[in-house]
Amino acid sequence: MNKAITEGLQLMPPAFSNGLNVWSSGDGTPGSDTYDGAANAVFVAADADFGGCLELQKTANTQKLRFMGQTPLEPGCYLQIKARVKAVSGALPSVRIAGWAAAGNGSHIGGVDETAPQVALTTYGAVAEVTGIVGSGSRGGVDMPWGRDADYGHFGLDLTGANGGVVRIDDIEITDITSAFLRDMLSLVDVTDYGAVGDGSTDCTAAFEAADAAADGRRILVPAGEFRLDSTVSLNHEAVFEGTVSMPDSQMLLLTKNFDFPAYAAAFGTEELGFKKAFQALINNADHESLDLKGRKITVTGPIDMQAAAPNKSSYATRRVIRNGQLEAASNAAWDTEVVTSQATYSVSDSKKLTNVANIANIAVGSLVDGAGVGREIYVKSKNTGAGELTLSAALYDADGTQNFTFRNFKYLVDFSGFSALSKFGMEGIEFQCNGRCSAVRLAPAGSVNAFDSCFFSRPKDRGITSTGTGCQGILVDNCQFLSNEDGEDVPDRVSIGLNVNANDAKLRSNRATRFRHFALLAGGSNTVTGNHFFQGDSIANGVRTAGLVLASNNCTSTVSDNYIDNCFIEWTNERDPTPDFTGGFSFSALSVTANVFLSGDVAPWFSYIVVKPYGSGHFLNGLSVTGNKFRSLNGNIDRAERVDTSFSDLDFSRSKNVDFSGNMYHNVSVQTANPLRIRHDQSSASTSWPVRAEGLLPFQGFARYVDSVVPLGALKSSGNSTRYIVPYTETQQGPDNDEIRLRWGEAVKGEVQVIMRMDS
Template sequence: MNKTITEGLILMPTPFSDGLNVWSKEDGTTGSLTYESDMDASFVPADSHFGGALELLKTETVQRLRYMRRTPIIPGCYLRVTARMRVMAGSIPSVRIAAWPGKGDDVHVSGLPESGPSVTPAGNGEVVEVTAIIGSGYRGGVDLSWGSEPTFAYVGIDLTGPSGGVVRIDDIEVEDVTNVFIAEMLPVVDVRDCGARGDGVTDDSAAFNAADAASDGREIIVPEGTFHLASDIYIDTHIRFEGQITQPANKSLVLRKNYDLPTYIDAFKDEQLAFEKALAALLSSADHDSLDMCGRRVELRRPIDVSQVTGQTTFEIRRSLRNGQLNVIAGPDWTTGVVQSSASYDPNNPKVMTGVTNVGQIEVGAHVTGPGIGREVYVTGRNLSAKTITLSQALWGGARSATYTFARYRYVLDFSGFAKFSKFNVTNVEFFLNDTASGVMLAPDGELFHLSGCVFQKLGQKGITSIGRGCQDLHIDQCQFVSSEQSVASIDRKSVGVNFNANDAKIRDSQFRRLGLSMMMMGTGHLIVGNHWFQGDGIPDTPRSAGLVLGEPHMRSVVTGNYIDNAVIEWTNEGEADPSLEAGYSFGGLTITGNIFTASHAISSFSWLVIRPHGPGHFLSGLSVQGNVFRSMSGTIERVEGVDDTISDLDHTRTRDVIWEGNTYNGVSQRTMNPLICEVSRASAQSTWTASTGASLPFGGRSRTVTAFVPNGVIRNGNGDPTYDMPSIQTEAGTKSNEVQIIWPGSRKGAARITVRCDR
């Protein structure tokens, strides 16, 4: 690799015979004094050793000789400067190669070595030779290592030692010796050739930038060593790491041609740090839309606070994390933080607790439990000076002052430090939680977070947690949530798959395996389609826990085509500050169609759909249950639906818009229908026929409406004569208001069918 040939660069200084006007007695810069008219310097055309030579009387402590034309200094190029000298008479000085590093318009680059090793002749007449290699890299054999800042040099020699001697100097030579350090035509750029030291202390940022600029399509090599990068670094070409990178937490390394996790692991030699740096690059650069983990498994010793790692608090540009495994290693950093504090609550300020003691110890994202609090309520924010905390949901228990528990679980990916985070996809990532950590905590605000093809293994606490409205339009597709509580009785399990506070969630084709609670759904407008959640155990005749909790009374949601195994769909209003019905909608807007409901070893009182009002006055105002299959194995259950009236009951006198038909029942004692067709007959003539709906109407509802009366054959009077008059109908008869009275104008006998509804 000869720069003179390959790049047309002129490296060799002109011979002394061409004139001394280009040879400076100072630093070589424009305007410095030359030897052209110096009385102590002359050209000797015939020297017995050198041919032509410069004869010079040493008069200065350091006698300088510099070639005044710029010798180019190029990253990756190494130049050897050679000079020969002999003493003719007088004192014997020493000689060394020297050079002045510059850039721009004769701007001196200070702080660099400017001279090589010295040689002293043994006596007059002895020819000595001195050499020095100049280059950007900090390599063995390089005398003047300058890094990437200088772009040229004024080369020459220094005479040091005693003055008064007369010396002759042969023509100075400059030659390219790059091939001594890098194999000829090797298509790589070594960062050391651009000034990187690799000592773990020196900032090598400039050298990496210079290597990137000089690469011209070649691969950059980072050799053995520890290279500290104190700045943000953007590399536009392929790069290979043998050495290790260190970098401050608030700085980014963006590898535009090698943006994948294995390359970052090669760079930082620490899997978690590499993952964090790669994730930071994803969210700080517009060059890539996704981080490919390339199937790598990352061992995590601590939670990842994504906001802290990236240095951002708001992010709303589509990005994706895909194809890898995150494995939690147990340790103290995963310990749940638990704080107990007293606080006051006022339903008129429904999402705020006031007068909170120890508020500074309560972390954003903490799970709140205590009297009058629903499930999956979290701390969304806090005000230390005002001693208040903001909650993800209102509290149904009314005004009170009490002691509450705040438990802050640790999450593999924690987005709670963002004020708003949107449009992030996690695809085909497996979370090994190992009964130690939780999975993903969403930001307090945001939308369109999407998880697809992900697996949450050995989930002991939480899978996906929303602490605010960062779950707006959350998508979960083809994911699996596997509890670490497989052998625990279903009612004793604590794990939660996912919770929602905002609207429009889409949960599709996913599986939830033996969790304490699969889904906690606040908000409205949800689509729950094609999933399988099962929460049973092998213990005979035991209760079953809620698998899906719908926490808003008017859901406007669809539960369709799911496989619901040994789990309750619980419909409640525990997220209301005033759970009593004052105005507006009550329990309605829910469609449950085409699902497979299964139970085994369940207690006979088990039901798949349970409504649990938290205040008085509530009623059904829109429910469709159609085309489902209900099957109980290993025992018979009483009915498929019910009301948990522990706190309050439904008002059955106000039921409206309920459709419950086309379902199939196996192992269920009481079939449920609305509308319900009842057959009634009398062998002897009576003026009033009474038909009972029994417990066949949904939720033990009243017989509020008769929509059809059809005689089954001829209706006759007491004499057996046919009659053709119509009866009047009395609904909500009997002590339980579940009977219908057919009142004739006289005594009648025969048979008829009536269609009864629990709604109007």
């Protein structure tokens, strides 16, 4: 590209034969002295080497020769000034190309190099060629980088050294050699052409912005070097990084035209920092709803505090997504769990507070709380160090008084807990490679409708997804794989949990989880758990099993359907109730368990697939539907598919309501329960009182409270075998276990009847 041709710029100075009145002995600025009529300068018309040339005697310490015309400069344009010189007589001087840098208003630009390297003349009559290159950018081969503010220059040469010598100078040439510097002038704009300096300390913010403004659809090149940006820079053209940038954590680089992780990794030189700055840009730029990792794996050396990566945001609620890549935990001590044991006091009157907490400064917000009477997955939601108080994510069921609590602060690959609230944030197609070193994701303490889709949670040390507050409201977890780090551990030794939810409206759909202690703990209501496969067995014969799904709210209003529940069970508790005894409300209610496949093998006979565990007395079933499920035990029978864990208390079966336990299939399950329950009773001897026993076939060994129908199967006979046409009345909740009814007849009869009885009203 030659700007003298394409843009009509006049670069070449006039020949000396045209007169010396445009050649200055000073800087070349208007009003400076010229060589026209000067005693030490004369035009020589014929020279054996040059033809017409200027003969000049050196009379000043620095003898200047400057063209007084304004040779234009533009960012991205590089000019070469060339002169041929020979010594004629007298002292031999040195010669160099030189110029005077001018801004658009004609003022001098100081602080820039205005001379090229000098060449010593050593022999009379020998022609020496001197050159110098001037341009806006500090690039290799550029002798005089003048920056983007230079508008024009006065160019020529200097004679230095001893005075008195006479030299002859051929006509000076100025040419555009931009093409020697730009590999593809039509598609790249180099930030160094606009004054950027890759020394790691000079603030290049203005240069980057100027390059972006001039790009006009071309790409922006950041060449080799480290370029400091002290302020936020938004580039509206695609940027190519051969070098790197550095900037304060609080400032942003917004790559609006190539917003993806590889661009940020190249820009900042490291994958981890590039990921943080890309996330910062994601939630500070309206142009992009997602950050694509482009399939790259990012090695993470320590927990990523996502809020610290975007320090100008304390909360966020606009849809954003990170997708398509891997985050891998490096092997180092940054992932070690912080454990603090401290004495504190708990009172039911303020059920989500610990008070008088010793050593509170060392307890991290987000720590798991363990102690007597503490339910599962209770976390420190916030703390007031001055008051010595911790706010918990949920109430404790039996911890009144003062005791020692243990606080475990797990470390997470991605930690959103620094945000006060985060909503509508998604991660899609991300693999969290925890490698048994750390947990995967900790949510913000508040927020809603955050989503994980098609993600892999690979070998988390402690947790896959942790909610320490209500940031899990409406969470969507779909098509994800939760792969345990405890595959080789026996069930009782496992401690890791796939995820926990404290708030309502969780959706767990089409996920797969392997050998965690629990796949999920859901403590809110209105949950949907469907299409998942979670399994937790081991190789121990007659081994114990842990719950795959824990529902930690008795009025859970949840649906569990179409899952494959393998060597684990559903556990339904009220362990977050500060007054666990029933005093009012709906008790254990509003749960639908439908069309699931339940499978177990090599388990103890007392194992069951559905377990209700009341933490206090007086609770009852008040809405439970278990329909269309398949219960199957391998390598031995189990006693029954459902049971009550009476570690703390039993259910009050005299109050059971709305229990539907029907249409289920049982294989190798000894007691195959149903409600309504159909019983055939054969009375071989005539009697006025027939006992009809449920034989434990009512769900959870409930009471026989109602009879829907009594249908004789054949004739009723008297003791003399005469047919009788009579109807009985019923007495319910009979026998030592309240699980039989009595049919009372007007006279003694015998025969066979079908009875449909119920445990509920």
